């Protein structure tokens with residue numbers, strides 16, 4: 107399976123929700139859409155699942171040598187932002203009904219359902235009405251409903267929302283199992299620590315536009331956070347002494363001997379170290395690896411700064 111999205115845009119009356127967004131997803135990948143509230147993630151998802159059409163651009167999907175200009179329903183498993191199952195029906199009735207709507211026989215649906223109920227430890231509760239379940243358990247049933255028919259492409263709008271940390275980890279396991287079963291997954295999320303563990307590729311958006319895209323490593327390489335280091339000196343230094351150095355963008359004291367420094371864009375690490383050595387002997391040099399949460403915040407700060415420069 108391969109999905110190629112080329113320069114899609116979507117406007118709702120006055121709001122330009124998505125602007126010229128392109129990406130590609132290959133078979134078996136987990137792909138994360140990230141960005142603040144209103145960035146355009148759900149708008150992209152609604153176009154991918156065919157609920158709305160892009161104003162411009164194209165969505166192409168290839169599967170088993172067939173090519174489509176939309177994602178065919180039989181290939182798609184979808185967890186919508188507004189969850190929708192029948193609260194007065196049991197878990198089993200909900201799941202079997204939906205699986206059969208997707209064309210599964212009752213026997214095949216039962217096999218798949220039993221498998222997933224066991225994964226989520228819901229086997230004993232199969233006859234409970236949905237409304238009797240906690241929010242977390244309802245969410246698990248929603249997730250099962252999205253994948254029971256073994257779709258090639260699973261699209262999940264905020265699968266972690268409303269779940270406690272233990273249940274969030276269960277959803278991480280669930281997503282890894284989908285990948286292990288050969289499914290391709292697109293998800294939107296705000297939980298960077300979970301996405302960091304899971305996603306092969308990610309797209310970071312703001313105000314409908316792509317700000318950063320790639321693997322965690324390539325996003326690190328594009329970010330200034332990559333160029334942070336913790337250094338120790340044999341003698342005490344003042345903030346002023348370090349701020350004088352042209353090679354440093356930011357300086358923060360961890361203690362009088364130890365500092366967290368961000369390098370300016372243009373300087374090399376070795377040139378920076380040369381400048382530091384002129385101040386005092388170095389007892390420690392440790393490059394800091396930024397996590398996705400820090401990368402996200404840095405990218406957002408940079409985007410906002412750019413926006414305000416443009417509007418001045």
Ligand SMILES: Nc1ncnc2c1ncn2[C@@H]1O[C@H](COP(=O)(O)OP(=O)(O)OP(=O)(O)O)[C@@H](O)[C@H]1O
Pocket residue numbers: 118119121122123141142143144145146147148149150
């Ligand atoms: N049906 C609609 N009619 C008008 N405006 C809409 C509609 N759906 C979304 N928007 C607007 O489009 C922009 C993008 O919204 P979208 O729901 O795609 O963002 P999101 O990234 O999914 O946000 P969240 O993280 O809060 O779910 C927002 O400004 C939103 O108000």
